[in-house]
Amino acid sequence: MDALEPELEKILDFEQYGTLTPIAQDDGVNPLAKINYSKEYEQGMAYFRALAAKQEYSIRAFNLTCFLIMHNPAHYTVWAYRFQVLNHIPELIPQELAWLDSVIEDFQKNYQVWHHRQKLLGITKDYKHELEFTKDMFASDAKNYHVWSYRLWILQSFQDYTEELSLTSYLLEDDVYNNSAWNHRFYVLFESNAKLERSLQDELDFLNDKLSKSPDNQSAWNYLSGILKKVGPNQLGGIANQLEKQLPSSNRFLLEFLAEYDPTRSKVIYEKLANEVDTDNQLLWNWMIQQVPRT
Amino acid sequence: MNVHSCTIIVISMNLERSKHLHYLNALGQGQDELDFWLKQHLHVSAIYWSCMSYWTLNRKEELQKEQIISFLLSCLTESGGFACYPGHDDHITNTVYAVQVLLMLDSLDRIDRDKVATYVVSLQNEDGSMKGDRWGETDARFLYSGINCLALLGRLDMLNKSAAIDWILKCRNFDGGFGLCPGAETHAAYVFTCVASLAILKQLHRIDQDLLGWWLSERQTKNGGLNGRPEKLPDSCYGWWVLSPLAIIGKLDWIDRNGLINFTLSSQDQETGGFSDRREDIPDVYHTCFSLTALSLLRYPDLEPVDARFCLPLAVTKKYNL
Numbered sequence: 001m002d003a004l005e006p007e008l009e010k011i012l013d014f015e016q017y018g019t020l021t022p023i024a025q026d027d028g029v030n031p032l033a034k035i036n037y038s039k040e041y042e043q044g045m046a047y048f049r050a051l052a053a054k055q056e057y058s059i060r061a062f063n064l065t066c067f068l069i070m071h072n073p074a075h076y077t078v079w080a081y082r083f084q085v086l087n088h089i090p091e092l093i094p095q096e097l098a099w100l101d102s103v104i105e106d107f108q109k110n111y112q113v114w115h116h117r118q119k120l121l122g123i124t125k126d127y128k129h130e131l132e133f134t135k136d137m138f139a140s141d142a143k144n145y146h147v148w149s150y151r152l153w154i155l156q157s158f159q160d161y162t163e164e165l166s167l168t169s170y171l172l173e174d175d176v177y178n179n180s181a182w183n184h185r186f187y188v189l190f191e192s193n194a195k196l197e198r199s200l201q202d203e204l205d206f207l208n209d210k211l212s213k214s215p216d217n218q219s220a221w222n223y224l225s226g227i228l229k230k231v232g233p234n235q236l237g238g239i240a241n242q243l244e245k246q247l248p249s250s251n252r253f254l255l256e257f258l259a260e261y262d263p264t265r266s267k268v269i270y271e272k273l274a275n276e277v278d279t280d281n282q283l284l285w286n287w288m289i290q291q292v293p294r295t
Numbered sequence: 296m297n298v299h300s301c302t303i304i305v306i307s308m309n310l311e312r313s314k315h316l317h318y319l320n321a322l323g324q325g326q327d328e329l330d331f332w333l334k335q336h337l338h339v340s341a342i343y344w345s346c347m348s349y350w351t352l353n354r355k356e357e358l359q360k361e362q363i364i365s366f367l368l369s370c371l372t373e374s375g376g377f378a379c380y381p382g383h384d385d386h387i388t389n390t391v392y393a394v395q396v397l398l399m400l401d402s403l404d405r406i407d408r409d410k411v412a413t414y415v416v417s418l419q420n421e422d423g424s425m426k427g428d429r430w431g432e433t434d435a436r437f438l439y440s441g442i443n444c445l446a447l448l449g450r451l452d453m454l455n456k457s458a459a460i461d462w463i464l465k466c467r468n469f470d471g472g473f474g475l476c477p478g479a480e481t482h483a484a485y486v487f488t489c490v491a492s493l494a495i496l497k498q499l500h501r502i503d504q505d506l507l508g509w510w511l512s513e514r515q516t517k518n519g520g521l522n523g524r525p526e527k528l529p530d531s532c533y534g535w536w537v538l539s540p541l542a543i544i545g546k547l548d549w550i551d552r553n554g555l556i557n558f559t560l561s562s563q564d565q566e567t568g569g570f571s572d573r574r575e576d577i578p579d580v581y582h583t584c585f586s587l588t589a590l591s592l593l594r595y596p597d598l599e600p601v602d603a604r605f606c607l608p609l610a611v612t613k614k615y616n617l
Contacts, residue, residue, distance in 0.1 A: 077378075180480050186468075229469060
C-alpha cells in the first residue's frame with residue numbers, strides 16, 4: 001500500500017471528476033443500522049456509483065476501485081467493476097498481477113482476491129507463474145484453503161500435474177500432519193486424470209515411512225483408508241503386516257484400519273476399541289459392531 | 296478424538312442470555328462492533344444471523360418486523376436477486392438470507408417468488424454447480440444457497456436436480472467428507488452445505504453415513520471444541536457446521552456433548568455479550584448465531600429448536616411443510 005501513497009492524493013482529488021455528479025448512498029427506508037462511514041470512503045463510493053451508473057470503464061474508475069478495495073476487500077461489486085475495466089483497457093493487465101500480489105499479502109483469506117486472480121489467469125494463461133505463486137504462499141500458510149482451491153483449479157484447467165508429487169512431498173517433510181497436502185496428493189494420484197508414473201508400491205512405501213514416524217496421524221491413516229477403498233485389499237497385505245508389526249496394538253488408528261482391511265477381524269477389533277482402547281467413542285464402536293454382517 | 300483426556304476447564308458457566316440480547320440490540324447502533332461500518336457487504340447476512348440469534352433465544356417478538364422487511368425489499372435488484380445493501384449487486388448468498396428472514400417473518404408474499412426463483416436457477420451451471428453471481432465464482436456454498444432458497448420458495452422443481460446431485464457427489468472425498476468443489480479438501484463447512492443439500496433433495500441414501508459420522512466426530516479436540524479439518528484449531532462456529540450434518544444423519548451422540556457445551560459457553564464475551572470464535576477473542580454476530588444454534592442442537596435448555604437442514608427455527612419449517 002505504501003507504493004500507492006503518492007497516488008492516493010490523485011485518486012481522492014474529487015475535483016477531477018468535474019461535472020460527474022456523485023450518487024449518495026441510499027440507505028433504504030429506515031436503515032436498520034446506519035453505517036458510520038469514513039468521509040473519504042463514503043465520497044469514494046458515491047463517485048463509484050456515479051461511474052458505474054454511466055458504465056464508465058476508465059483509468060480514473062480503475063484507480064478508484066483500488067482505493068475502495070484497500071478499504072473493503074470483500075466488496076464484490078467493486079471487484080467485478082474493476083475486472084470490467086481490465087476487459088476494456090487490457091494495457092492495465094500486466095501491472096494487475098503485481099498489484100494483486102500485494103493485496104493478497106494483506107488479505108490472504110478473502111474470497112474475492114482469489115476469484116479475481118483466477119479470472120485474470122483466464123486471460124493471461126500464464127499458469128506456471130501462478131503455480132509458483134501458490135507455492136510461495138504455502139511458505140506462510142501451508143493450509144490456506146483458498147490457495148489450495150486455486151491451485152486445484154489451475155491443475156484442472158491447464159492439466160499440468162508434473163510438480164504435484166514433489167510439492168506435496170516437500171510440504172509433508174515440513175509438516176507430516178498437513179491435511180491439505182495429503183488431500184491434494186490423493187486427488188492427484190487417485191482421482192485426477194494426471195496419469196503420473198508412480199507405482200502403488202512406491203506410494204505405499206512412502207506412506208509406511210510417514211506412518212511409522214507419526215503413528216497418530218489422522219490424515220495419513222485416512223489416506224491409507226482411501227487407497228484401500230480405491231484399490232481393494234489385495235495389494236495392501238505388505239503394508240498392513242508391516243504396520244501391525246511396527247506399531248503397538250493399542251494404536252486405535254491401526255485397529256480401525258485393520259478392521260476395514262480384514263472384515264473377518266472387524267467385530268473383534270471394534271469390540272476391543274469399544275471396551276478397551278477408545279471407550280470414549282463406545283457409542284460409535286457399538287454401532288459399527290452392529291453393522292458387521294453376520295456370517 | 297481423545298475426549299477422555301480432555302483438558303476441559305470446568306467453568307460453571309451459564310448461557311448469558313440477557314448479555315447476548317444486549318449485544319444484539321446494540322448492533323443496530325453500529326457502535327459496539329469495531330469497523331462495523333466497513334461491513335456493508337455483510338449487511339443482509341448480519342440481519343439473518345441476528346434474527347436467528349433472537350429467535351433461538353426465544354425472543355423473536357423483539358424483531359422489528361416491518362423495518363427489517365422494508366430494508367430487505369430495498370435490497371431487491373432488477374434481476375430478482377437480493378444485494379447486500381441498497382444499490383449493490385445481487386448475489387445468491389444475500390438472496391437466500393433475505394428469503395430465510397422473510398419466511399421467518401411470515402412475509403414471503405411481499406416478493407414475487409417466481410421472479411426470485413428464476414434468478415436463482417439462472418445461476419446454475421450446466422454441470423449442476425451454482426455461481427454466486429453473474430461473475431462466475433462457483434462453490435458448494437452457492438449450490439446449497441440455491442437449493443435452500445428454492446425449497447423455501449416452493450420452486451425446487453425449477454432446479455436441474457440430477458445435475459446438482461451428481462455435482463455434489465463429485466465433491467465427496469476419500470475420507471467421506473465434502474469440499475468446496477470436486478477435489479477440494481474436506482472441510483466441515485462444506486460438509487454442512489453438501490449434506491444439507493442432499494437432505495433437502497432427499498438423497499441421503501447416496502452417502503456413506505458411518506464414514507461421514509466418524510470424520511465429523513473426529514473434529515472434537517482435547518478441549519471439547521470442534522475444528523473444521525484435522526490439526527486445525529477449534530472454533531465455536533464449527534459447533535454448527537459439524538453438528539448439523541451429524542444431526543441430519545442421526546449421529547449427534549457421537550460427539551461429547553458436555554465437552555462441546557463447555558467450549559461454546561467459554562467463547563461468550565462476559566462483558567459485552569455475544570460469542571467469539573474461542574475464549575477471549577472479539578465477539579461477532581456470525582459466531583453468536585452459530586454458537587446459539589449449536590447449543591440448540593445440543594438440546595441446551597430453553598432454546599428454540601433449529602432445523603439442521605435449513606438453519607431455520609423448526610417451528611418455521613414445520614409450519615411451511617418443508
